[in-house]
Amino acid sequence: xxxxxxxxxxxxxxxxxxxxxxxxxxxxxxxxxxxxxxxxxxxxxxxxxxxxxxxxxxxxxxxxxxxxxxxxxxxxxxxxxxxxxxxxxxxxxxxxxxxxxxxxx
Ligand SMILES: [Zn+2]
Ligand SMILES: [Zn+2]
Numbered sequence: 001x002x003x004x005x006x007x008x009x010x011x012x013x014x015x016x017x018x019x020x021x022x023x024x025x026x027x028x029x030x031x032x033x034x035x036x037x038x039x040x041x042x043x044x045x046x047x048x049x050x051x052x053x054x055x056x057x058x059x060x061x062x063x064x065x066x067x068x069x070x071x072x073x074x075x076x077x078x079x080x081x082x083x084x085x086x087x088x089x090x091x092x093x094x095x096x097x098x099x100x101x102x103x104x105x
Contacts, residue, residue, distance in 0.1 A: 045073040 033042050033052070040054035048065035058067055 043070050044068075045070045047073075 034040060035042055035054035035057060038054050038056035040056050042052035042054055044053050044055060044058055045051075045068050046053050046057075046062050046065050047068060049062070052070060053062055058065075
């Protein structure tokens with residue numbers, strides 16, 4: 001059972017923790033942070049470096065990188081977390097069903 005908990009419940013818990021983090025008003029948290037180099041709000045997401053950057057960074061050190069609006073990146077991440085949680089719940093239901101069936105036999 002130990003490996004079951006690691007494989008199925010641990011990712012589930014991590015996903016839930018991530019969702020909680022999202023609920024703590026991400027807009028305010030991010031907008032309070034400024035780019036250390038340009039003193040501009042971190043409103044762009046660089047997928048190449050996996051980090052939040054300012055509009056000025058795009059034109060300088062992140063020139064040619066894969067850039068998305070922070071809002072777009074957040075929406076996509078939320079969707080993928082939601083899918084992962086649903087996937088876990090499906091696996092969990094399936095496993096409980098298997099245990100019940102095994103016991104019955
Ligand atoms: Zn910057
Ligand atoms: Zn970059």
